[in-house]
Amino acid sequence: MRAPPVIRLVVLSASLLALPSWAVEDCQFKGKPINLDNGNSTAGITGTVRCVDRDTKKESHTVAYRDGKKDGWEVRRWSDGRAVEQEYKANKRHGGFKRYEDGRLLETSTYADDNERGEGVRYHPNGKVSHRVDRQPEDTKSTYADYDDTGRLKEAGCGLQSSREAGIKDCVWKGPSPLVFFHANGQKKSVIPLKNGLREGVTESFDDQGQRTSASSYAAGLRDGLSTVYSGAIPRRSTTYAKGQMEGEETEYFKDGARKLVTTWKDRKKLKRVEYFQNGERKSEFVVTGERAVESQFEDDGSLRQRQALALDEGKHRFEPHGVTESFFPDGGAQSREHFVQGRSEGQRQVWADNGVLVEDSQWAKDRVTARKRWNPDGGLVEDDAFYEDGSRKKRP
Template identity: 25%
Template sequence: MRHRLLATLLICITPAAFAVQDCELNGQTINTNNGAESAGKTGLVRCKDRDTGRMEREYELRNGDSFGLMRYYRDGKLNKEFTTTPNGPHVGLEREWAANGQLIEEFTNVNGNARGLRRSWYDSGAPKRVEFVADTEREGAAAHFTANKQLSELRCGPKPLLAPHVDDAALCGFGGKASTVSTFGSDGTLRGTQTLLAGVVQKSTRFYSSGKPSDDLERNGTQVKEGFYAEDGIKRREKLWDESSRPALLLRDAEFHASGTLVRERLYTVAESNGRKRSRLALDARYFLNGQPQSKEKFTLEGSTEVREWQRFTDSGKLRFQGSFVSDGRYSERAIGVHLSFFENGKTELENTYDAQGNIKRQRVWDADGTLRSDDELFEDGSRKAMGR
């Protein structure tokens, strides 16, 4: 175990620390590479660089094993301090300092994982981050700041968690009144705004460096609408979610052309599978840039079988084709029922009738004036004969 811990310690040592070191245990010189010299001993081992005399590291020895308080130095100044357990993980308070002596990181370890309040600072001493670390991100909270002390990021918890260092009770709207906060980039430019109530984002917008919106969010009851924008500020995508259950369920997904015109829209229904709710695609519609429908696919369940009803249109909005298909697997489907194709004038051009196996059993063809040209029965070998003959 001692050798494993020593190996862990060596990993943490900076390259400069691999210079020749002179170490002492309780004031007595000790060779840390010779386990016999430390066997059964307890105390604080202190190691200095032989050439400069600067302190390099200190660590606690307990009955010959290296665990407990650990300190590392950089250029003779304290750089890191933490405590390890007999089996390795860090425990308790852990700190880190900058070269100028400024404390830049402080948090508490629980079995090697940060828990509770965690704070960090810039070398100047300005606050960099205040975070409450919980078992899950949703139970925690965090506030990040720029070097100019402007808020750069805010994540609210289920209740105020950052006091007295950050007034997240006010920032997150826990006082019964909504709060609107702004966040900024390192250059001082506005990067986002949020309206929060009881820690929950009601409305938010994030911005590109140009000042154009990059994405936004708006909450209405249990529904959340998200918008996503190109750098020129044109909306390119929009999503609608239902957050009444976990995970959230997608209800709508829309895509837009660079001109801002809607080109695709997918609508979802909420279905239950194996005791869990999920989003199931119900309609997939595509549009021409002139606003006319290009195609529509409607998805329904007949028992456990998914049926796709497909319609295609001309750019003038006239129906060009309609027919249904049954899914046979992820990448396979077969035609069923009657499939129709139409002339521009709306009259039927072609009618194919499929059996349950997806084979065409009957085909009828018309002229554009509505005159029936042929009406044939089709056979599996590819042959045909006129109906009624």
């Protein structure tokens, strides 16, 4: 009497994506029942195990073995047209992978030693490629490309963990020049001239209405020359590069196109920063010379309001007041003059009224006033004091 077939309840792995959670199978090997979940049943076998769905009686699962290990293709099929095919070698995923839905190919991939390697492809419902990858052991050498359902390229680049767009240095694009990316509505997203697979010349980007949003000069895959960001055809920011590093002027603009901020770079260091009023006059200026700097503030008519000497505090990684700080009235007359050492008031501080009369003359040590005289604008003395370290006035004898 023939033994009844072994019933196998298969729990599908999450990697099978949206496939039915449960299926009851009857499995046989060379006409005899076999339990694929029992290692003793499959020990040492060579050949193909075949399973049928208990309800439909149709073949639902086949697995190739060699010496008791999966070796060859494992295929699972469902009555609604979904299917998964995975190739194995010595119980490890090795070789091809395919996934179907409604009988239509959705995805292919390649494995090596149980890891995805090499080319992988996903498809749109119309059969056109939607995503293509080439996985390499070193992630930076992996490549990817995304396409819309008409076959137009949406984006492409290198690295699946930390991606870089195609044509950037160390991410060579093997396709034709120019490389063109598209928006979902068919408008061009980027036009990228290439030389030897790297960006060369001016790369332009556009919004989905065809309005230019940026233009950047490249040489051998690195920014080299002027890069400009636009808003409504008006420049909003432009930066000069040399071999991938900011070198020269970086300019930010007001909405009307007038300069707002100009920063000068050299060797990755900020040498000068000039901020402007919208009327074109300077608002502030910061100029660096080695470890010293001068910062100036201006009124909107161009007159100097304040000028301050600074020195680099390497511990704080910033410039602190060091030297003379002066402020001025709109007519150019002196309003105040004080001395700093490493960010602290140190030495003499003087203040004038707008009629030119000295109204304060004080001495400071480490941000603390030690002596102070004050006068009315008409010259009358109103204070003449010395101070203790706690800030209290010294009593007169």
